[in-house]
Amino acid sequence: MIDQLYQEIIxxxxxxxxxxxxxxxxxxxxxxxxxxxGDEVTFRVAVDGVTLKDISYDGVGCSISxxxxxxxxxxxxxxxxxxxxxxxxxxxxxMQSRGQIEPDEEVLGDGVAFAGVARYPARVKCALLPWMAxxxxxxxxGVGVSPEVKTA
Amino acid sequence: xxxxxxxxxxxxxILSREVNGHPxxxxxxxxxxxxxxxVLDAMRAHQEQYNGNVxxxxxxxxxxxxxxxxxxxxxxxxxxxxxxxxxxxFTKNSTEAINLxxxxxxxxxxxxxxxxxxxxxxxxxxxxxxWQLLCQRTGATLRWFxxxxxxxxxxxxxGELVNERTKLVSIVHMSNILGTIxxxxxxxxxxxxxGALVMLDCSQSVxxxxxxxxxxxxxxxxxxxxxxxxxxxxxxxxxxxALLEAMPPFLAGGSTIETVTMGGTTFAPPxxxxxxxxxxxxxxxxxxxxxxxxxxxxxxNIHRHEQEITAYALKALADVPGLRVFGPGTxxxxxxxxxxxxxxxxxxxxxxxxxxxxxxxxxxxxxARPVCARFGVPAMTxxxxxxxxxxxxxxxxxxxxxxxxxxxx
Numbered sequence: 001m002i003d004q005l006y007q008e009i010i011x012x013x014x015x016x017x018x019x020x021x022x023x024x025x026x027x028x029x030x031x032x033x034x035x036x037x038g039d040e041v042t043f044r045v046a047v048d049g050v051t052l053k054d055i056s057y058d059g060v061g062c063s064i065s066x067x068x069x070x071x072x073x074x075x076x077x078x079x080x081x082x083x084x085x086x087x088x089x090x091x092x093x094x095m096q097s098r099g100q101i102e103p104d105e106e107v108l109g110d111g112v113a114f115a116g117v118a119r120y121p122a123r124v125k126c127a128l129l130p131w132m133a134x135x136x137x138x139x140x141x142g143v144g145v146s147p148e149v150k151t152a
Numbered sequence: 153x154x155x156x157x158x159x160x161x162x163x164x165x166i167l168s169r170e171v172n173g174h175p176x177x178x179x180x181x182x183x184x185x186x187x188x189x190x191v192l193d194a195m196r197a198h199q200e201q202y203n204g205n206v207x208x209x210x211x212x213x214x215x216x217x218x219x220x221x222x223x224x225x226x227x228x229x230x231x232x233x234x235x236x237x238x239x240x241x242f243t244k245n246s247t248e249a250i251n252l253x254x255x256x257x258x259x260x261x262x263x264x265x266x267x268x269x270x271x272x273x274x275x276x277x278x279x280x281x282x283w284q285l286l287c288q289r290t291g292a293t294l295r296w297f298x299x300x301x302x303x304x305x306x307x308x309x310x311g312e313l314v315n316e317r318t319k320l321v322s323i324v325h326m327s328n329i330l331g332t333i334x335x336x337x338x339x340x341x342x343x344x345x346x347g348a349l350v351m352l353d354c355s356q357s358v359x360x361x362x363x364x365x366x367x368x369x370x371x372x373x374x375x376x377x378x379x380x381x382x383x384x385x386x387x388x389x390x391x392x393x394a395l396l397e398a399m400p401p402f403l404a405g406g407s408t409i410e411t412v413t414m415g416g417t418t419f420a421p422p423x424x425x426x427x428x429x430x431x432x433x434x435x436x437x438x439x440x441x442x443x444x445x446x447x448x449x450x451x452x453n454i455h456r457h458e459q460e461i462t463a464y465a466l467k468a469l470a471d472v473p474g475l476r477v478f479g480p481g482t483x484x485x486x487x488x489x490x491x492x493x494x495x496x497x498x499x500x501x502x503x504x505x506x507x508x509x510x511x512x513x514x515x516x517x518x519x520a521r522p523v524c525a526r527f528g529v530p531a532m533t534x535x536x537x538x539x540x541x542x543x544x545x546x547x548x549x550x551x552x553x554x555x556x557x558x559x560x561x
Contacts, residue, residue: 038517
């Protein structure tokens with residue numbers, strides 16, 4: 001069961017994160033923390049017309065939260081706001097599914113590796129932390145691209 | 153007498169369960185302890201046989217219930233060497249006990265700008281945040297002792313830090329994250345020299361060490377039932393009788409009063425003055441049973457057992473490559489709470505893999521974020537021991553940490 005949580009894809013993203021490091025210019029920034037464990041992440045979003053031109057981030061945290069940030073970057077960097085919305089919806093739905101949803105690799109790419117995380121309620125927050133920070137940063141950059149994220 | 157850990161374990165039903173297909177290895181007693189059958193039985197007997205409200209009934213059940221509740225208070229007073237049971241105030245937990253003093257002290261210490269409250273960088277948030285809020289409300293200044301690289305209280309500036317402006321010092325007796333046992337003698341002497349009061353957060357010490365409040369010399373101590381084999385929902389504030397007498401009520405209500413008219417109220421003497429509303433009666437009786445259990449085994453024996461386990465654990469952890477222990481590296485002046493990091497692996501991941509092997513540890517900032525910041529880490533992994541911990545369980549922890557290193561190699 002633990003192997004489903006720590007899939008190779010997740011460990012790879014954790015050890016070799018994609019797109020990590022804060023970059024300028026950006027239109028919006030958001031810093032989110034998980035108060036129970038001290039994980040932190042900052043996201044920046046630069047928008048060019050309808051395109052998410054640059055998504056940059058930095059943070060400290062567990063493998064799940066850091067890999068999730070890397071996967072988010074992979075999935076949404078350079079996409080249009082319209083393309084990003086269903087990806088976000090699919091990821092959030094997967095995380096809230098308690099393992100009952102079969103993820104669509106066409107939509108979620110490496111994000112399908114997080115299907116195992118949904119079975120660990122204590123870790124769902126870790127996986128969603130970057131997505132919440134991104135959502136806020138995007139909103140501050142002037143775009144609303146995501147569904148409501150509920151972690152309670 | 154030798155300490156028979158197998159016999160102790162037989163009293164704790166939960167210790168025979170499995171977690172994720174492995175025997176439970178419970179190393180999170182600093183978070184909450186497990187409960188022996190004797191405590192569970194005492195609580196059940198109260199509910200099944202003599203449940204009634206306390207201090208307000210003339211009927212038999214109410215009288216029996218009141219007797220048991222007050223007996224529990226007397227047992228706890230004896231357990232900590234309090235001169236009188238009236239110095240033992242039941243609260244919900246340590247946090248409420250600390251808040252009781254923090255809230256009422258604005259009044260009875262007449263705090264204002266220019267006054268100082270002193271805490272330390274080693275505090276649990278519950279012995280830090282109430283004092284921050286008190287200072288915000290009153291204009292008093294919050295100051296603190298630092299922590300040395302070895303995880304001990306830095307008392308080098310004691311004479312300056314505790315001075316004639318200091319009104320109250322509140323310090324942790326045993327750190328919930330570093331395991332450090334502070335010797336508060338010098339701080340108490342200095343505080344009393346300048347006329348300041350001293351409160352000790354004994355949440356981690358009362359469950360594990362023989363403790364006598366008269367010898368200790370502090371003015372207040374706080375501790376909680378669920379970390380010492382008792383249930384949740386019951387904690388204790390001990391205070392010197394003369395101080396409790398001088399303090400106003402905190403959470404006022406039924407039981408706290410002497411006479412009430414529409415025009416005003418006079419208040420009952422302590423401890424009733426501070427126990428507004430129906431108290432956690434069953435929980436108090438459970439805590440009394442926990443104190444009986446600990447007393448029968450002997451706190452000296454329990455402490456010695458934990459010292460042996462701690463020495464064994466520190467040695468076992470030193471053999472794990474890439475592992476760094478925070479806090480004192482030897483059992484001297486420390487208790488059985490050991491926090492550490494595994495190089496390159498976040499504590500959340502350490503805790504998850506250990507749990508998969510049935511080993512339950514705590515991960516995170518342990519409600520002591522300033523300590524994590526002091527040591528430059530966002531979080532720590534913590535293993536904490538108690539009277540039922542065995543060397544086999546330490547071996548299971550060490551094996552689990554090997555597995556952690558394998559997964560994240």
